[in-house]
Amino acid sequence: MVDRILGRGRDATAEAAEAADAVTAALTDPKQITWARVQLARNLRRPRILDLVGAMAEEFVELHGDRLFGDDEAVVTGLARIGDRRVVVVGQQKGADTEENIRRNFGMPHPEGYRKAMRIMELAERFGLPIVTFVDVPGAHPGPESEERGIAEAIARSIGLMSRLRTPIVVVITGEGGSGGALAIAVGDVVVALENAVYSVISPEGCASILWRTSDEAPTAALAMRMTAPEQQALGVIDIVVPEPGAGAHTDHAETARRLKAVIVEQLDALARVSLDDLVEARYRRFRGFGAFREVDATPPPPPERPGLADRLRNLLDPGRWSGISSIPAGRADREPPARDEV
Amino acid sequence: MPPVPRTRLEGWSDVPIKLPSFRPRRDAYPPDLWTKCPSCGEMLFNKQLDKVLRVCPSCGHHFRLSAAARLDLVLDHGSFAERDGGLESEDPLGFVDQKGYPDRIAAAQLATGMRDAAVWGTGLVDGRPVAICVMDFGFMGGSMGAVVGEKVTRATEHALAERIPLIVVSASGGARMQEGTLSLMQLAKTVSALERLRAAGVPFVSILTDPTTGGVFASYAVLGDVNIAEPNALIGFAGARVSAGTIAQELPPGFQRSEFLYEHGFLDLVVHRSALRDEVVGLLRYLVARPQPVVEVIEGEPLALPNFRPFSFLTNLAERVLPPESAPAAPPNGNGAGPGTPPTPTPSTSGPRESSTSPPAEEAPRG
Ligand SMILES: [Zn+2]
Numbered sequence: 001m002v003d004r005i006l007g008r009g010r011d012a013t014a015e016a017a018e019a020a021d022a023v024t025a026a027l028t029d030p031k032q033i034t035w036a037r038v039q040l041a042r043n044l045r046r047p048r049i050l051d052l053v054g055a056m057a058e059e060f061v062e063l064h065g066d067r068l069f070g071d072d073e074a075v076v077t078g079l080a081r082i083g084d085r086r087v088v089v090v091g092q093q094k095g096a097d098t099e100e101n102i103r104r105n106f107g108m109p110h111p112e113g114y115r116k117a118m119r120i121m122e123l124a125e126r127f128g129l130p131i132v133t134f135v136d137v138p139g140a141h142p143g144p145e146s147e148e149r150g151i152a153e154a155i156a157r158s159i160g161l162m163s164r165l166r167t168p169i170v171v172v173i174t175g176e177g178g179s180g181g182a183l184a185i186a187v188g189d190v191v192v193a194l195e196n197a198v199y200s201v202i203s204p205e206g207c208a209s210i211l212w213r214t215s216d217e218a219p220t221a222a223l224a225m226r227m228t229a230p231e232q233q234a235l236g237v238i239d240i241v242v243p244e245p246g247a248g249a250h251t252d253h254a255e256t257a258r259r260l261k262a263v264i265v266e267q268l269d270a271l272a273r274v275s276l277d278d279l280v281e282a283r284y285r286r287f288r289g290f291g292a293f294r295e296v297d298a299t300p301p302p303p304p305e306r307p308g309l310a311d312r313l314r315n316l317l318d319p320g321r322w323s324g325i326s327s328i329p330a331g332r333a334d335r336e337p338p339a340r341d342e343v
Numbered sequence: 344m345p346p347v348p349r350t351r352l353e354g355w356s357d358v359p360i361k362l363p364s365f366r367p368r369r370d371a372y373p374p375d376l377w378t379k380c381p382s383c384g385e386m387l388f389n390k391q392l393d394k395v396l397r398v399c400p401s402c403g404h405h406f407r408l409s410a411a412a413r414l415d416l417v418l419d420h421g422s423f424a425e426r427d428g429g430l431e432s433e434d435p436l437g438f439v440d441q442k443g444y445p446d447r448i449a450a451a452q453l454a455t456g457m458r459d460a461a462v463w464g465t466g467l468v469d470g471r472p473v474a475i476c477v478m479d480f481g482f483m484g485g486s487m488g489a490v491v492g493e494k495v496t497r498a499t500e501h502a503l504a505e506r507i508p509l510i511v512v513s514a515s516g517g518a519r520m521q522e523g524t525l526s527l528m529q530l531a532k533t534v535s536a537l538e539r540l541r542a543a544g545v546p547f548v549s550i551l552t553d554p555t556t557g558g559v560f561a562s563y564a565v566l567g568d569v570n571i572a573e574p575n576a577l578i579g580f581a582g583a584r585v586s587a588g589t590i591a592q593e594l595p596p597g598f599q600r601s602e603f604l605y606e607h608g609f610l611d612l613v614v615h616r617s618a619l620r621d622e623v624v625g626l627l628r629y630l631v632a633r634p635q636p637v638v639e640v641i642e643g644e645p646l647a648l649p650n651f652r653p654f655s656f657l658t659n660l661a662e663r664v665l666p667p668e669s670a671p672a673a674p675p676n677g678n679g680a681g682p683g684t685p686p687t688p689t690p691s692t693s694g695p696r697e698s699s700t701s702p703p704a705e706e707a708p709r710g
Pocket of ligand 1: 384385
């Protein structure tokens with residue numbers, strides 16, 4: 001698997017190196033190759049949903065508001081005609097400059113963004129419109145307002161809604177697929193990704209700062225998490241990887257949109273032929289099947305080490321004298337586990 | 344059951360032992376006997392702490408509970424039957440940080456006597472059969488990988504098939520990084536199953552304990568028909584560090600604690616541990632699986648009057664008195680045996696399921 005990934009990686013990064021702003025290091029180290037891809041996924045000039053839909057749709061009407069709190073501009077929703085198909089589009093939108101980024105909160109949605117997405121996706125189901133989502137998000141907004149308004153609830157509900165919507169869903173990961181904030185609009189029948197897109201359970205910086213105790217190790221974490229699109233395809237999380245033009249999608253928006261459009265139309269056509277019952281069942285199966293585990297003999301593993309009965313009695317009778325016993329790992333129930341060290 | 348000592352908590356109303364006033368030297372507190380309360384600093388005698396459900400008698404701090412102790416707390420004594428105890432994580436990414444992932448799992452198994460961070464099975468709550476899944480923070484921070492996701496999902500599917508309430512007790516820092524996006528996919532896996540449970544009108548009680556954060560909070564933990572939390576539990580989406588670091592912003596007091604979530608409308612109840620079981624018992628009197636629609640009527644057979652069931656009294660009595668064969672049927676699932684196993688019609692009566700003692704479950708509105 002690694003060879004295949006590296007093979008693909010070299011091609012892409014050889015192209016990337018030609019671009020003025022691409023990483024120019026000698027990219028033979030897999031860590032650097034992965035990190036170059038992460039940088040491409042985060043490139044400021046990477047095409048966003050509005051660029052892509054603008055280029056591939058004959059018509060587009062943006063719809064606004066979650067009907068509950070407000071209109072989150074980090075999420076774009078609307079109606080579009082792609083080829084001869086009328087669809088609903090949903091996606092995160094980062095800004096192209098500082099001003100727009102402030103307005104769009106750097107593409108990090110608040111709960112109202114996901115609730116708007118849910119409203120529009122329900123609308124899609126009601127009117128029999130297929131859904132195309134464009135995923136590009138560092139992560140859902142992590143601040144206090146988000147927590148107060150229930151970002152976790154919004155994400156969980158959106159995942160649940162998508163799992164049962166009776167209409168075809170094509171997911172396209174165009175840039176950063178950042179954790180729950182990405183998955184909230186990425187539960188679909190087919191998951192497509194641009195070649196330099198990434199998908200991960202936590203940002204490489206976040207992973208590094210927890211497991212390596214420093215965010216400087218982000219490239220190491222990125223490699224360990226296998227977050228590039230080809231690696232995710234190998235894991236079965238992504239179905240189709242669409243090659244990017246030139247040195248990356250940011251160098252040619254129109255061509256990127258053309259290539260994506262071809263895949264999206266093809267997938268919509270294929271999904272249109274499946275009955276809705278089969279579609280929803282297959283979607284359930286797809287996500288039901290994720291995870292690598294084995295089933296071993298259910299006899300319990302050896303009990304944790306703990307002081308024997310005699311030791312415990314001695315301890316009970318004369319704690320001071322036998323305090324040396326404390327070097328033996330205590331029964332787990334007797335300790336408060338350390339503060340959280342997982343995300 | 345993992346071989347963790349099952350301290351039956353029947354004496355929990357005992358007055359806790361206060362420390363003798365002649366305080367011995369500090370090193371006279373061997374950690375397997377004494378625990379220092381992180382909140383008030385009091386030294387607590389473990390045996391006594393167990394008797395008071397591991398709640399600090401002087402300040403009310405709720406210590407974390409092992410999965411075994413939690414099961415003891417919530418379920419009728421001795422009613423738990425574990426399912427799928429043999430599930431073990433693999434290492435799909437070949438993940439290595441300071442340590443290889445398999446080594447981390449092995450170390451956690453050795454330290455806890457568990458195979459992974461969750462246990463599921465069937466049991467009784469005040470005589471009512473339930474499917475229950477309990478997480479344990481002691482196992483790699485309760486992080487959710489494939490095994491936790493699978494157990495929550497199997498518990499959900501079992502609850503759906505048997506039309507019995509589902510209880511999930513969360514204690515987790517979130518998704519397990521070492522399994523990458525495959526652990527992220529557990530959010531979709533568990534939530535998809537819960538959607539089916541919800542649509543079928545089978546109740547789900549989510550109990551959130553310290554801590555419930557990240558991907559676990561943003562999936563099944565937040566989706567209970569009723570969400571219950573223990574006091575002052577850390578509950579939130581983003582780690583407080585992340586929030587404070589990414590966003591240059593002062594965090595409000597009590598941020599991401601149970602009471603904060605309650606105030607903002609995401610919890611129904613914040614309940615002291617000593618009242619938790621009673622609260623669940625009370626809820627399950629209301630949250631009863633919606634009777635399944637009668638599928639077919641045999642042609643020509645006269646329908647009995649719906650309310651005329653001469654033996655219903657006896658049936659009721661029997662249900663209460665007889666040791667319920669709580670966990671009927673449902674062979675241990677094979678690997679990947681799944682959801683689609685069509686809801687096995689319970690070998691119950693032909694009429695609508697007995698529900699005379701309880702009002703019908705009210706369906707929660709969809710969000
Ligand atoms: Zn205390």
